[in-house]
Amino acid sequence: MTVLIVTNEEDVTADMVVVHLNASGVPVVRLDPADLTGGVALSGEFVHGAFRGHLSSAGRLVSINGLRSIWTRRPGAAAARAAAPSAWLTEEAGQALYGMLRGTDVRWMNHPDAAGRARYKPWQLRLAQRCGLPVPATLITTFPQAAREFAARFPDLVVKPVSGAHPQDPPRAVPTSRVAPDADFSAVAFGPTLLQRRVVKRADIRLTVVGERLLAAAKVADAEAEVDVRFAASDAPWRPVEVAPRVAEAVRAYMREAELAYGAFDFVEDADGTWWFLECNQSGQFGFIEVDTGQPISLSIAEWLARPATGEQPHANGASAKVP
């Protein structure tokens, strides 16, 4: 039984998992949907009430019925590197590939339906609240007056993209940023704006969840430094930290509700030691944490992917992304 890894070739973080799978002798096929219909090919037939399908990638052929798990990491757009790429071909190739894979009963990390839903930050915030995780006061609005009133109630605010996406024409990043006290909120009318009470932090927390395993790391922060840890010019390393039982219980509830097998939670820790939920990236990076802390994240992922495919109960959405 083979582990299918769906990601791009440059994804060296996925390599960290492939190394462990190779060491344990578990067959792996890695493909990037962008290489359909060049280095990647597919075929599936629905005949006499049964399905038989095959994928090939760089000369490796695997039966779709012979998959034990699927890890969707950083796939390119289907057929993006085809000889004659087009939006139509991308849709066709994506429907063919993911449609066949969705028809299997294998375990996903993470199932596309769960992954797609989990990307919605407003949904994340509400789920976190329901699971008992502290969430900073947040407003998402296109009403300038609502933004002004929110700023009056919470004078120390940050702004961040609702989607997490970044503009590409030209390429720009939109980091989480502090809002000036005298900010003019008129432009809120031109796009949904996410404003959030700034938590004065003493550390950033990255909690990586693989199945039932929780691996948390902290990075000491200067309360007045860059709000967005991704842009902070800090040499402080990530260090392993314990997860409080109450947080662990809430995070596991989040994972169950979200039907995720993998999640990278971002928290900020305040002066009282409270972890405030910011977001959960369903395919968040983990290599930089493992490199600093030595935590066995890639090994945990490899072990989860390598488990036998038997005994899984399908989810309501058709997935088998059950957290074992």
Added chain:
Amino acid sequence: MQPFALNYARPAAELEVTAAYVYDSGLQLNVLRDGRIAARDHALLRELGTTTSTAGSKTHFDD
């Protein structure tokens, strides 16, 4: 007419890692010029920042 959040945008940083390692389709891994597996060289990964959570990805929202 620019949305409020874009007042805080900055140029995206591009990672220059193409010369450090190359994908070997036989191994299904990226290898360094000397043939070593890139994922095993944690010092290099730290230096390159290619496993890091970064903003500005063209194709992926998740960091």
